[in-house]
Structure formats: C-alpha cells, structure tokens
Amino acid sequence: xxxxxxxxxxxxxxxxxxxxxxxxxxxxxxxxxxxxxxxxxxxxxxxxxxxxxxxxxxxxxxxxxxxxxxxxxxxxxxxxxxxxxxxxxxxxxxxxxxxxxxxxxxxxxxxxxxxxxxxxxxxxxxxxxxxxxxxxxxxxxxxxxxxxxxxxxxxxxxxxxxxxxxxxxxxxxxxxxxxxxxxxxxxxxxxxxxxxxxxxxxxxxxxxxxxxxxxxxxxxxxxxxxxxxxxxxxxxxxxxxxxxxxxxxxxxxxxxxxxxxxxxxxxxxxxxxxxxxxxxxxxxxxxxxxxxxxxxxxxxxxxxxxxxxxxxxxxxxxxxxxxxxxxxxxxxxxxxxxxxxxxxxxxxxxxxxxxxxxxxxxxxxxxxxxxxxxxxxxxxxxxxxxxxxxxxxxxxxxxxxxxxxxxxxxxxxxxxxxxxxxxxxxxxxxxxxxxxxxx
Amino acid sequence: xxxxxxxxxxxxxxxxxxxxxxxxxxxxxxxxxxxxxxxxxxxxxxxxxxxxxxxxxxxxxxxxxxxxxxxxxxxxxxxxxxxxxxxxxxxxxxxxxxxxxxxxxxxxxxxxxxxxxxxxxxxxxxxxxxxxxxxxxxxxxxxxxxxxxxxxxxxxxxxxxxxxxxxxxxxxxxxxxxxxxxxxxxxxxxxxxxxxxxxxxxxxxxxxxxxxxxxxxxxxxxxxxxxxxxxxxxxxxxxxxxxxxxxxxxxxxxxxxxxxxxxxxxxxxxxxxxxxxxxxxxxxxxxxxxxxxxxxxxxxxxxxxxxxxxxxxxxxxxxxxxxxxxxxxxxxxxxxxxxxxxxxxxxxxxxxxxxxxxxxxxxxxxxxxxxxxxxxxxxxxxxxxxxxxxxxxxxxxxxxxxxxxxxxxxxxxxxxxxxxxxxxxxxxxxxxxxxxxxx
Numbered sequence: 117x118x119x120x121x122x123x124x125x126x127x128x129x130x131x132x133x134x135x136x137x138x139x140x141x142x143x144x145x146x147x148x149x150x151x152x153x154x155x156x157x158x159x160x161x162x163x164x165x166x167x168x169x170x171x172x173x174x175x176x177x178x179x180x181x182x183x184x185x186x187x188x189x190x191x192x193x194x195x196x197x198x199x200x201x202x203x204x205x206x207x208x209x210x211x212x213x214x215x216x217x218x219x220x221x222x223x224x225x226x227x228x229x230x231x232x233x234x235x236x237x238x239x240x241x242x243x244x245x246x247x248x249x250x251x252x253x254x255x256x257x258x259x260x261x262x263x264x265x266x267x268x269x270x271x272x273x274x275x276x277x278x279x280x281x282x283x284x285x286x287x288x289x290x291x292x293x294x295x296x297x298x299x300x301x302x303x304x305x306x307x308x309x310x311x312x313x314x315x316x317x318x319x320x321x322x323x324x325x326x327x328x329x330x331x332x333x334x335x336x337x338x339x340x341x342x343x344x345x346x347x348x349x350x351x352x353x354x355x356x357x358x359x360x361x362x363x364x365x366x367x368x369x370x371x372x373x374x375x376x377x378x379x380x381x382x383x384x385x386x387x388x389x390x391x392x393x394x395x396x397x398x399x400x401x402x403x404x405x406x407x408x409x410x411x412x413x414x415x416x417x418x419x420x421x422x423x424x425x426x427x428x429x430x431x432x433x434x435x436x437x438x439x440x441x442x443x444x445x446x447x448x449x450x451x452x453x454x455x456x457x458x459x460x461x462x463x464x465x466x467x468x469x470x471x472x473x474x475x476x477x478x479x480x481x482x483x484x485x486x487x488x489x490x491x492x493x494x495x496x497x498x499x500x501x502x503x504x505x506x507x508x509x510x511x512x513x514x515x516x517x518x519x520x521x522x523x524x525x526x527x528x529x530x531x532x533x534x535x536x537x538x539x540x541x542x543x544x545x546x547x548x549x550x551x552x553x554x555x
Numbered sequence: 556x557x558x559x560x561x562x563x564x565x566x567x568x569x570x571x572x573x574x575x576x577x578x579x580x581x582x583x584x585x586x587x588x589x590x591x592x593x594x595x596x597x598x599x600x601x602x603x604x605x606x607x608x609x610x611x612x613x614x615x616x617x618x619x620x621x622x623x624x625x626x627x628x629x630x631x632x633x634x635x636x637x638x639x640x641x642x643x644x645x646x647x648x649x650x651x652x653x654x655x656x657x658x659x660x661x662x663x664x665x666x667x668x669x670x671x672x673x674x675x676x677x678x679x680x681x682x683x684x685x686x687x688x689x690x691x692x693x694x695x696x697x698x699x700x701x702x703x704x705x706x707x708x709x710x711x712x713x714x715x716x717x718x719x720x721x722x723x724x725x726x727x728x729x730x731x732x733x734x735x736x737x738x739x740x741x742x743x744x745x746x747x748x749x750x751x752x753x754x755x756x757x758x759x760x761x762x763x764x765x766x767x768x769x770x771x772x773x774x775x776x777x778x779x780x781x782x783x784x785x786x787x788x789x790x791x792x793x794x795x796x797x798x799x800x801x802x803x804x805x806x807x808x809x810x811x812x813x814x815x816x817x818x819x820x821x822x823x824x825x826x827x828x829x830x831x832x833x834x835x836x837x838x839x840x841x842x843x844x845x846x847x848x849x850x851x852x853x854x855x856x857x858x859x860x861x862x863x864x865x866x867x868x869x870x871x872x873x874x875x876x877x878x879x880x881x882x883x884x885x886x887x888x889x890x891x892x893x894x895x896x897x898x899x900x901x902x903x904x905x906x907x908x909x910x911x912x913x914x915x916x917x918x919x920x921x922x923x924x925x926x927x928x929x930x931x932x933x934x935x936x937x938x939x940x941x942x943x944x945x946x947x948x949x950x951x952x953x954x955x956x957x958x959x960x961x962x963x964x965x966x967x968x969x970x971x972x973x974x975x976x977x978x979x980x981x982x983x984x985x986x987x988x989x990x991x992x993x994x
Contacts, residue, residue, distance in 0.1 A: 313750075404901075439874075442889060443850070443890030446891060449887070451879070451884070453882050453883060
C-alpha cells in the first residue's frame with residue numbers, strides 16, 4: 117500500500133493560508149466499499165514491468181488515463197493514445213496538471229444522466245503550455261501558459277480543445293494552481309456573484325467547506341466586506357480550515373439548528389451539492405430574498421448507511437418546488453452546472469468574463485487556489501479514493517510529469533496498465549472518446 | 556356615466572416621456588363581467604345628495620374608502636372614520652395621494668390567501684405630509700414630505716404608520732408621483748437588481764409593459780447600458796409606450812415565437828405576473844443563467860373565456876418546478892412579494908436601501924413615475940374598473956383632495972355612500988380595520 121506523510125503550509129503574500137498535504141494511509145482511507153477495496157488491491161498487485169510509466173517519448177503517441185468501462189477503480193488505467201493534432205480553431209496543449217473533481221467519480225461509475233460511451237479519457241480541466249495551434253486561433257501562440265476546460269479527455273499528456281475554452285494564466289500561477297483554479301473558482305464565482313448576487317454584509321452556507329469549491333467560496337466571500345461564511349466539514353479538517361470560514365460545523369451533525377443559533381433569521385445564500393433530503397433543509401435556512409443554489413460538480417456527502425453510489429444517485433431525487441411558495445417567502449432557487457453551461461449551452465463568453473475577473477483577484481493576491489495533493493497519472497485510483505473519502509483539503513491534481521511515489525518495502529509495485537491487448541481497438545475510437553457529448 | 560377625455564404628455568429634462576392621461580368612456584371600458592357592470596350601474600344610479608364629499612372638517616374624523624365586505628364594486632364606499640393618532644414609533648401623515656394596484660382588486664374580492672376581516676380600509680401606499688409624530692420617531696419632523704407603505708388603510712385622509720415604512724421624498728417629486736413610486740419602482744428595482752442581477756447587455760421580458768410596474772421596469776432597464784426590453788401590452792397602448800421598450804408585442808398573441816424570432820436564445824430575465832399556464836412559457840424563454848421571477852402585486856391578464864376572478868385565482872395554480880431541471884438548464888426561479896417582504900418578513904431595511912438608490916436615480920432624472928390618472932376617493936370604483944380593463948398607462952392615483960369630476964348632463968350624480976347606517980358599528984372596529992395582518 118502506498119503511504120505518504122507530508123504536510124506543508126505556505127503563507128501567501130496576501131495573507132491567504134495555503135495548505136498542501138499528501139496524506140494517504142490505510143487508516144485514513146476508508147474504502148468505497150468492500151468490492152472497490154478488493155479492486156484496488158488487485159490493481160496494486162498487478163505487475164507490468166514492461167510498461168515503465170515514463171517511457172513514452174514517441175511524439176506520435178501520448179499517455180492518457182483511460183476509463184475502459186463504467187464501474188470501480190479497476191476500470192481505470194494509463195495507456196498510450198495517438199497524439200492529437202489541433203483542428204481549425206483548436207489549441208494543442210502540452211498538459212502539466214489536471215484537476216480531479218467529484219464529478220469524475222460519478223462519470224467513472226456511469227452515474228450521470230445519459231453517460232457517454234466508454235472507453236473514454238476522463239477529465240474536464242487541465243493546465244499546460246500551448247504546443248501548437250490550428251488555423252483561426254488568434255490570440256494564442258506557441259509557448260503560452262494556459263488553463264483549459266475540456267469536454268472529457270483532460271487527463272492526458274496532450275489535449276486539443278477549441279480556443280473558446282482556453283484561458284491564459286499569469287506567469288506567477290503554477291500549473292497545479294491553474295488546474296485547481298478553472299472549474300472550482302469559476303463555479304464559485306458565478307454562483308456567488310452572478311446567480312446569487314453576493315453583496316456586503318450577507319451570509320453564505322457552504323457544505324464541504326474543506327473541498328476545492330468550498331475553499332474557493334470561502335476565499336471569494338472574503339473579497340466582499342463583512343460576509344459571514346457558515347461551513348460544514350469533517351471534524352479532522354476543522355483545524356486546517358477554521359480560518360477560512362466564520363463558523364464551522366461538523367458535517368455529521370444537523371447544521372440547521374446550529375446555524376439558527378447563530379443567525380436566527382437564516383442565511384442569504386445556500387450552496388448545496390448534497391442529496392435530495394437536504395434541499396428542503398437548505399431552503400428552510402434561507403432569509404427572505406435569499407438564494408438557494410443546487411450545484412453538482414463538487415464533493416458530495418457519503419451516506420452512512422447506504423452504499424455510496426446509490427446515495428449519490430439520490431442527489432437527483434430532490435423535491436419539486438412550488439413557485440407560489442417562493443413568491444410567498446421571497447425566495448430564489450437556482451441550479452448551476454458549469455459543464456452544461458460551457459459545453460451544452462454556449463456559455464463560454466460568460467465563463468471568459470468570470471475568468472478575467474478571477475484572474476484580476478488573483479493578481480491582487482485576494483484569492484489563491486488551495487492544492488491538496490499532486491498525483492501521477494498512474495496514481496489516479498488513489499486520488500479518486502482520497503476524494504471519495506473526503507480526505508482532501510482543496511484540490512487534487514494529476515501532475516502529468518510526476519512519477520508515481522515509490523512504494524514501501526512490503527508493497528507491490530503499482531504500475532500502468534498501458535499496452536494491453538485492446539489498445540488498438542480503442543485507438544480507432546479516438547475522436548469519439550476525446551470529445552463525447554457531455555450529459 | 557362619467558366621461559373624461561384628457562391627455563397630455565410632458566417631456567422631462569432627462570428625456571423620459573411622461574404620459575398622463577385621463578381617458579375613460581363606456582367604449583373604452585369593457586366591464587369585469589355582466590354582474591359587476593350591473594353593480595356599477597346601480598352604484599351610479601344611487602343619489603345621496605346629503606353627503607357632500609368635501610364637507611369633512613371635524614379634526615376628530617377623517618374620510619376614508621371603506622370595503623364593507625368582499626365582492627364587487629358596490630362593496631366600496633367613502634365614509635368617515637375616527638382620526639388616528641400616532642403611537643410610539645409611528646408617523647401621522649396627512650395623505651395627499653394614494654396608489655391603486657391590481658392587488659387592491661384582488662383584496663376587494665377576497666381573492667387572496669387568508670384574506671383579512673372586513674370592513675377594512677384598503678390601500679398599501681400613500682404620499683403626504685407628516686402632521687405629527689409619536690415618541691421615538693427620530694429622523695421625521697412635522698412638515699416632512701413623505702411616501703409610505705401601509706399594511707392596509709392607505710386610502711384615507713390620514714394614515715399612521717411605523718417610521719420603518721416611511722420615506723422622505725425630494726422637493727420636486729409631486730405627491731401623485733410619490734404614490735406612484737413606492738410599490739412599483741421598489742418592486743421593479745428589487746426584482747431587476749437584487750433578485751435577477753441585471754447587468755449590461757442583458758434582455759428582459761415584461762408583461763403589461765404599459766402598466767405601472769411595466770413602465771418602472773422599462774425605465775430602470777434604460778439606466779443600464781445596452782439592455783433589451785421585450786414587452787407585451789394591449790395594441791391600443793402601443794403608440795404611447797413604444798419608445799419605452801425595445802420590442803413590443805400584442806398581449807393577445809403568443810409572445811414566445813415572437814421573442815424567439817428576434818432573440819433565438821431567449822432572454823435573461825422574465826418578469827411574470829401572469830397566471831399558471833404561462834409559467835412554463837416564461838421558463839422556456841430563459842437563456843442559460845437566466846432568471847424567472849413570479850410576482851404578484853401588479854396587473855394581470857384577464858382571461859378571455861373564463862370569468863375574471865376564477866382566472867385570477869388560477870395564478871396560484873402554477874406548476875411545480877424540478878430543481879434538477881434548473882441544474883441541467885442553469886436557470887433561476889424566484890418569487891417576489893414586496894408586501895410580504897415588508898410586513899411579514901421584516902424586510903424594511905432592504906426596502907429602505909432600494910428606495911435610496913431609486914431616489915438617487917430620480918434626482919439624476921433617470922427615472923420618473925408615470926401617472927396614468929388622478930381620481931377622487933369617491934371615484935375609486937371607476938378607477939378600479941379602469942385598472943381592471945387595462946385601460947391605464949402607468950399608475951392610477953387616488954387624489955385625496957380632488958373632488959369628483961362633475962358628471963355629464965344625462966348622467967346620474969355619483970356621490971359617496973358615506974354616512975350609511977352601519978357606520979357606527981364599523982367605527983368600533985377601527986383599529987382592527989386599520990392594520991389587519993397581510994396574508
């Protein structure tokens with residue numbers, strides 16, 4: 117079993133506390149379930165010494181994480197894929213870092229509406245350097261440091277994507293920071309400032325305050341005077357994140373009476389990535405003129421008594437809302453899906469505007485993405501396990517140039533499963549895999 | 556039958572076109588229905604020459620409009636009431652002008668949830684001069700020109716109301732303008748800028764564009780660069796209001812394909828005071844990240860085939876909304892009730908802030924309430940008929956100091972029904988009538 121024990125904190129010039137930790141051990145990592153635990157063990161036991169992970173030098177190929185079918189961790193492997201080349205309007209990015217989101221776990225299980233076809237390369241965001249550009253890509257040049265939203269296929273050494281989804285990053289922003297920045301900060305920004313209209317003196321409730329979206333929300337709230345942030349998080353995270361929010365509650369207790377003790381009138385904004393049974397609770401907590409936002413690209417509560425994914429699916433079974441009740445109570449209910457906005461609804465200009473505002477805040481050192489940990493592509497399973505176990509504080513990043521951490525003496529060597537027999541067939545489907553339609 | 560034919564237009568220094576018209580004739584006023592038409596005729600036929608309308612001089616009494624029970628126009632009369640005196644924290648206002656809203660028609664019919672007890676003095680807004688103040692009314696002095704929100708009882712010569720609901724008005728704002736300003740502009744402002752977050756380049760759909768809220772919405776939209784306003788209105792109003800909105804549609808046609816012809820992606824904000832069957836239509840028209848707001852203190856469509864009030868009631872039967880659909884489509888649905896916010900939910904500070912911003916816009920001559928017509932208290936029935944018939948462009952005002960317009964030679968004289976036998980009994984209930992709890 118892979119064991120890492122590192123922790124470091126850096127105080128940024130703007131006073132933001134950045135927590136970087138690599139912290140994974142058998143005792144910290146409860147498994148998704150017996151079945152998945154067994155898959156993981158089997159995966160770790162496999163030895164494929166003929167496929168060294170850093171051996172890809174052929175410029176006609178690249179390494180990528182492949183999801184061979186929906187299911188457990190054993191459906192993931194690192195493989196070689198044909199090198200993509202940019203089409204008209206596309207930018208080719210040499211990827212340095214990829215973001216890992218809870219949604220990727222949902223995709224792995226096929227636990228989304230109208231799932232795309234497998235095999236596919238997962239991943240919705242990455243950061244790197246422009247390696248070449250197609251025709252009609254004004255504004256981008258080879259060597260530009262960028263971050264990009266990708267409609268699948270981000271977890272690879274090279275990504276080609278339309279320039280509408282590519283954003284230049286500041287010189288002082290690291291690639292892991294950039295990969296941690298795109299989805300979560302944009303989502304947090306658009307929810308707080310465009311959907312909910314956060315203003316001075318308001319209050320915000322955010323779940324999974326220690327997660328990547330939660331930390332982005334906390335930082336963005338701190339850019340507005342006198343905003344109160346209520347957060348829920350696992351108790352073991354409290355010490356690390358207590359300075360980022362105003363009030364912190366154990367995620368295992370009922371937060372409604374706790375919030376009401378402090379603010380009897382409730383809160384102005386509730387950000388909810390939880391399952392159905394909490395929608396009513398969140399609405400109850402809203403002040404008049406308050407906004408409840410249901411979003412879905414982040415962490416999620418794991419049920420104590422139900423199996424993980426059946427619980428996850430119950431997220432979709434939220435109660436319907438009567439508009440007349442909203443009228444009587446002066447309340448707002450909203451849904452927010454950044455990926456739908458980007459890839460199904462043509463919202464890239466709105467996102468571009470949000471990115472510009474966020475980069476300005478970054479330049480002013482008012483925000484700084486919190487990176488939880490860096491993982492090699494080959495460590496994607498452990499990274500997924502960590503996000504599932506809610507072990508992270510901030511963002512999990514796949515560091516494309518990182519080699520897997522050496523295993524402890526008694527452990528088996530974990531290697532890529534690249535180069536298996538079905539490889540050829542998968543390569544035929546490359547285009548379809550790279551850009552399946554997101555659902 | 557009362558016949559008035561006046562129309563004037565004033566060009567304000569800020570370039571806003573103000574339309575003031577008094578325009579009521581049998582041919583313009585379709586009746587609410589045969590039943591109500593008969594009530595009106597009966598009312599007009601009554602002669603009570605012993606009750607001259609301007610004879611109230613006793614400072615222990617005041618004139619007020621009384622709703623004796625729920626029903627048709629014949630339930631309204633002008634009567635004498637004991638002079639109210641301000642309690643601690645209250646301001647006593649010598650009323651000059653009162654606003655008439657569609658909601659007042661709903662109240663008259665008892666067509667609201669949990670209607671208050673009758674008899675009562677209707678009316679939710681007025682403007683006038685502070686005549687005296689109770690204890691603890693810092694900030695207000697005798698002689699202040701003010702407008703006020705009142706939880707019923709506005710349609711009277713004198714109103715006492717807590718200072719939280721009273722706002723000073725600029726010297727150059729007339730009392731009819733102030734009475735036209737309070738509910739409609741505050742509602743329009745809070746919906747556009749606090750619920751929906753109107754920004755440069757957005758588009759707005761508003762129904763009853765010629766009504767008081769519609770005209771407030773149009774003016775407020777013009778304070779933001781490059782905002783497109785789609786409005787619906789009866790064809791006869793189009794000439795008068797065409798300059799206030801970008802695109803104007805006949806309210807009798809299906810506006811969805813008309814809007815989509817011009818803007819295939821839809822609009823950013825839909826303001827809907829219509830009945831249930833239109834909620835889905837409005838939601839359909841929303842762009843991603845768009846906001847649909849259901850509000851209820853303004854004009855309303857009268858059904859062509861159903862009786863008026865059964866149709867009005869169907870407003871309450873809107874379809875429930877699935878939050879997952881909002882998530883998938885990136886949409887926002889909101890309800891807004893200014894009266895609930897003020898009188899049930901303690902929102903007076905939020906409203907105060909909105910009033911200050913609006914008065915600043917007024918000072919800059921960017922907005923100017925549109926007054927449709929002025930009516931004596933004794934003409935409240937005709938005023939209600941006019942708002943029911945959608946004859947108005949802008950706000951109907953009860954001008955407390957106005958005498959009823961003399962009738963034409965062949966008409967009966969319309970007078971107050973004040974001084975009827977049940978007067979004494981009603982006065983006993985004065986306090987309860989003045990401030991029943993709004994539902």
